[in-house]
Amino acid sequence: MSDNILKLRTEHNPVNDPDPGTVPDPENATAEKPKKMVVVDLGNGSEVLHMPRFISYQDSWNYFDYLDKNIPWTRPTIRVFARLHVQPRDTCYIASEGLTQLVYSGHQPHAYSWNEFPPLKDILDLVHRVLPGSNFNSLLLNRYKGGNDYVGWHADDEKLYGPTPEIASVSFGCERDFLLKKKPSKSAQVKSATGNEGEPPRKRSKKLNNSDQHAFLLKHGSLLVMRGYTQRDWLHSVPKRVKAESVRINLTFRRII
Template identity: 40%
Template sequence: MFAGFTVPPTKQFDLGNGSDLLYFENFLERKEASGYLESLNNELPWIRPTLSVYGQKCEQPRETCYVADEGLPTYKYSGYQPIVYKWEDFPVLKIIANAVHSALPAAKFNSVLLNRYTNGNDYAAWHADDEKVHRVLLTCLKLILHANHKVQRGSYTQRDWEHSVPKRKRVNGLRINLTFRYITSEQR
């Protein structure tokens, strides 16, 4: 076992100041990942919400779905409060979450925000996953099913670094990413 992981990371990056990133290539078997991608695409209640960004209303440039444990604080970003679904509503999501827990037993999470990018025109602008309901020392797990890779951002990475999913004209296929998070029960 590698520092709390049953699967050693393909690459590790020490970003300084308590920020780190672990990259796992081929986290799932390709056939398994393809099946999960299809199931999530077809079974989840995807929505493309209207956001409020710098006082302007705009449609989010990707579809989303939010699943969390019961009793957590309200999750809200850019003026949008997603519907909270239960893990039990989506058996395939529970299977994926269990696989992540098995491979990364030290990681704790109680929610997942899924984003569906239907083609290269869908995107996520530069941002940090630093909402106030998240634990400060957050471990954030991103499972990217189209490429079958997993990235773990730990410690202060969420506070100090931003990320994006840019538009890509040459990307024609479906992409779904799952951001597993640990949300505290107290608001800050």
Template identity: 70%
Template sequence: MSIRLQVSTNPNPNPNESGKRRTLDLGNGSEIIDIPRFLPFDESWKLFDYLDKEIPWTRPLIRVFGRSCIQPRDTCYVASVGLPDLRYSGYQPRAYSWDEYPPLKDILEAVHKALPGSGFNSLLLNRYKSGNDYVAWHSDDEKLYGPTPEIASVSFGCEREFLLRKKPSKTSQVDKCKEEPARKRSKKDNDVNQQSFTLKHGSLLVMRGYTQRDWSHSVPKRAKAEATRINLTFRHVL
């Protein structure tokens, strides 16, 4: 089954709404762009249904800290022809073609229009079927993405929390220990070195610059997240 959906390329049809584009400077060349209402609500549900039913989801066996386990979410990989193979945690997914799933090309076009100058050529899809599905703390700092990868994340379905935390610096840790009590230091660290976003249905969140070098991110388990969430992360492979 193949369908062609019309996707809105205007991330802000009403600039007075609270869902307008927001840019967050994380410092030292790291940046987040958050567009809570990137795609129209009803169109996003059509896309959700298509992705849930038509994408060839798999839940692979991966290796984490030397141990084999089932990945705690479903996944699928789409990429342009001729790119290096993707491999993570001992798993090498099959690369499907953009032409096999035309709605993904529509979403890609919308993302490119929202982010002028971007040139995404690969897509990792993840499906979280309940609050028990998650992504552990990590950074997408593989060499095939280059030193300053731009990663655009489009979400559908159940809202989930997305966390960012700054990677520790040995030098800064020593300096802070000398300067102030642990209680005050802990509160400051939480304010400056951690960020939280709610990834809404039809939203777009972008990590830019040195975010992968200096920050880690996760989608933690949440008991109240009972419905399915589907996430598309667009990347540029060198």
């Protein structure tokens, strides 16, 4: 692919990407519009940022096409609760040199270099610009080929990311729901295991307050950031959706410390 195709702009495109919520500035029609960022305080030092229009519509499709065709996607076999499963989505892993190797669910993905996929470095730059102080050095890519592909409830709480990892997630293509739910507290887990409050543990563990669950629709070109203690205290998932027929590509930037 030629570099020109991927000379991507970050500014707003009024034709492809109308944004009725932002009033144009008649004094300076070319001024870059501030992008909307929603901050959700999850409590106890956990936080989510959501920027639905992070990358413009057309640039996002250019990235989607590049990644769909050029990333060496695989569907590895992973271990979940001592059982082997084919991971229910395609993945690939990129990391800077000299870092601790990532191992998750008994699987050690091959680490490709950023230099092999220059557009990923451009997206990384865009992410660094909206998140001052961030310095990501690895990236897990996911490709969901349709509504049957998913990621189950988990936290990205591997030791190599440290106690308060910041994870920046960029989505292209089919929009999918991204769910967060609070992990049961340690004391609730003990009670639930012993069943000492008269209810079956399964039933009780499903009771969540509204503030203990959140849903975000991750649109084409959006950015979602989890930070603080989100990985310690919360689980997240992208569930199956029968109606999601087309492909979604997701990039999760992380920092290995």
